[in-house]
Amino acid sequence: MSNIMIGMAAIIGTLLIYIGSLNVYRRLRSPITLPVLVSTITVSLLLLVSDIPYDTYMKGGAWIDWFLGPAVVALAYPLYKQRAILKRFMFLIVSSVTVGAVIGVSSGILLLKWADFEPSIIYSLVPKNATTPVAMPVAQSLGGVPSLAAVFVIFAGIVGAVLVPSVFKWMRITHFLGKGIGMGTASHAIGTSKAMENSEREGAVSTVAMILCAIIISLISPFLVFLLL
Amino acid sequence: MKMLTIGLHIAIVTMFYYIGMWIQRVGDLFIPGSIIGMMLLFVALLTNLMEVTWIDKGSDLLVTHLPLLFIPVTVGVIQYLDVLAGKGMLLLVIVLVSTILVAVTSGAFSQFIVHQKEKHYE
Structure with missing residues (x-):
């Protein structure tokens, strides 16, 4: 598979798991159903079980990770309010x-x-x-x-x-x-x-x-x- | 139209991110570029150099979905499972204990002072 395909799969997979974890959290609000936790565990298990190295996942993951920088900048907005x-x-x-x-x-x-x-x-x-x-x-x-x-x-x-x-x-x-x-x-x-x-x-x-x-x-x-x- | 507005807001926020990264690199500062960018945007909003309506929709989206943006980094833990096995488990226990200590001391300290002040005003 080409890098672009792997990257797209990683991005879409992460997005779907995140959306799923939000739905779980909406129905079952508890500290252990927190979306960060549920998504991290789900993605980690999927990678471990299917034997996908972290570096391969990051071909797509890096795109999501990139937005963390602007998102930190965006915290200026609640700060301002x-x-x-x-x-x-x-x-x-x-x-x-x-x-x-x-x-x-x-x-x-x-x-x-x-x-x-x-x-x-x-x-x-x-x-x-x-x-x-x-x-x-x-x-x-x-x-x-x-x-x-x-x-x-x-x-x-x-x-x-x-x-x-x-x-x-x-x-x-x-x-x-x-x-x-x-x-x-x-x-x-x-x-x-x-x-x-x-x-x-x-x-x-x-x-x-x-x-x-x-x-x-x-x-x-x-x-x-x-x-x- | 809404998508376009959000995209434009995120582009403006991203511009501040790059300015922050640039300042960090040029000044060789220990504060990360994203934090410098946030402080710049905050000051720009306070001084009315920037209108809040130029960034609010996009910023709201980014801040609301911060947990999504953390997933790739947090999944990085799988690279260190061997370090965290055996005696390494103790490291996680230490992080847990120390982090709860931080939250409780800083939280209790600030609440104590707030209550003292409130008593003072009564």
Whole structure:
């Protein structure tokens, strides 16, 4: 099969699985039926079962992936619509995100050190709460593996979207500022897409938290690695 | 007509993406180009250099279907199944614990401060 055919099949297949997962989510709204999770598992299983390498899938997947860049830019729109809230709570958001980012990086380093993992894995895991395009170069500059870093980032995102809402309920974190800040700081854009589902202002707060968290993590990671490792 | 509007909006947003990527490359910045592009678009909207009606329909579509755009990257996990097997499972547990810690501390901290302030005003 030619590359174009493979690419088209990958794009159409991914789209159909995504639409299917949206229908499942509409009928059965639960953390474990979240479209990102269901689609990822379905596509992964299909590739594994039919023995299709990831690189082959990405001939089409890369086209979908490309739109992630403009989509991140498009987050400026909900941000703009919620500008009044952002202006009012800017200081609160900055201080809370800093608390979360420091705890995320240090707890990662300390837990990995305790579990006795090698440094290259530790460096790859350090920036997990930053968004992928920031986490990959941060991991690389520390001495980690960028693509492995991306795996941890994605897992942090899925954990946020799937488990964190229940944890928030249990911990009585119900205010939109608390939920939005927590989600954006811990789970970047995957968490933000979940927060956006709850309310637009929660999504906007989460977007700001995500951006700040990425910037703060890239600044504090080298320092905390030096200090704790 | 609606399709055309959406296409045009996405094209404008994409232009900001390329400007952001260019600034990142030229300035050798650690902030990703997409984030720079978002901040530029946000500032352009705030300063009325850009009308929100030039980008709203297309932006809405992209933001609503963010989960779709993540699928190709997230599927990349299948390349690392061997790293995550055995002791590697512990890595996922550590990411899980640490990520929940981040969400709870930053969330609880901000909510605590908001409630303190609200008490103050009463």
